[in-house]
Amino acid sequence: MSQASEQAVEREPASAVDVAVARIRKLIKARKLGIGDVLPSEAELALMFATGRNTIREAVRTLKAYGVVESRQKVGAIITDGRQVAMTDLFAFAMDISADSFQDIQGFRRLTEMNLGETLIDRITDAELDAMAEINGMMEASQDVDRASEFDFRFHQALVDAAGNRTLSEIYAMLRPVIRRLMKTGKSRRDALHAAAGDHRDILDALRHKDRIAYTHYMNRHLQSGLEYLGDPPDDATQA
Template identity: 60%
Template sequence: MDAGGREDERASAVDHVVAAIRDLIRDRGLNVGDALPGEIEIAAMAGASRNTVREAIRILKAYGLVESRPKIGAVITDRRQTAVNALLSFAIDLSAESFRDIQGFRRLIEMNLGEVLVGRIGAAEIADLRRLNAAMAAAADPFEAARLDFLFHRSLVDAAGNRTLAEIYAMLEPVIRRLMETGKSLRRAREGAAAEHADIVAALERGDRLGFAYHMSRHLDAGLEYIPAARADGPPERGGR
């Protein structure tokens, strides 16, 4: 067999192992963060050599589908969506229109959280929300303030207990954080966001679903004040970030 034939055969063997790993992930219901079996187990399952298994995993790493972690081995990840969203977050034009589009999406998710969270969220989660809010208000760096702002909202979504919803929200982190950075260098913006967060938490604590939706709605509109194009159109209703 010539060199070209051997290369084709090796490529075919690697493709076979990649397909076997894909089937294993599906059949065992593995998700992002779960570890793959060891090389020996995969080799036995796929009827391949360990070298072929290593090459298959190397390809999966190159595509951002797995990563190696010390003492754990190959772990399922998915950096592709993160990379796409990071690129989008830098490319997005923070106009009044794009702000309304992003906040409109968040409104569909976050305004309705009160229906689920009231009666479900506990004292420890309320305390964590207050801790994140205080840290955001005290942050001097606008990027750190935006990170803490996102964690506050992500904590609300996570507390609802819907895994799919939480995963979708997490995927949009780079885009949402880019929007949250707007105005965060201004003390009044951070203080305004912190006050609105406090109103949202207080509504949750007293079991006020309508109050939660009201304060969340105002909060999700407030950052429009810091979009230059929007300021030319006049002041928005008071809301949040």
């Protein structure tokens, strides 16, 4: 048997549902449908693609799982941007705030935020640094744990956004519920809140002076520092 024949045998044919999903996505693109626009009905799609209603129904369910569409009563399938919701649902299991989970999430952040130093040195503007300094000030002044963790996340999201990579920014935003939950650890302690704000100031100072080594050092220290507060779980109702 030739190599081409072997590859043809090994390659699994696309299922009817997969084909229907691909065709619906092409239809969305061809018609330039945007968020809020309505897809043709299942009957119309089945006729359009010469396939069964059950196949179309399963294809639409697949698109729902991907966060591309959602169903509305008396309307049908609506184009949406539910990727962030889908990702949130994926992480919605009761993740324990443990040393292992902390290291996993901080490992992801270390791969992104620490390695952005080179790019940020070249790209970040004084206006962006000033905006982040303002966010940091609001975080330090916050009296509520949840509010402080929200400003903490905004600071780091702004840092990632300043790198100018839209895909990376979207992925970071999708992880917001998980990252924020870790950020709340220790926020009920005023010394921890001041320490985080101080770390942020050091990071900003390194960027202002275009010091790559200092940026890497301060970011690594900051991402690791929360580990000491894992024994003191956050309480949404606790006042800082």
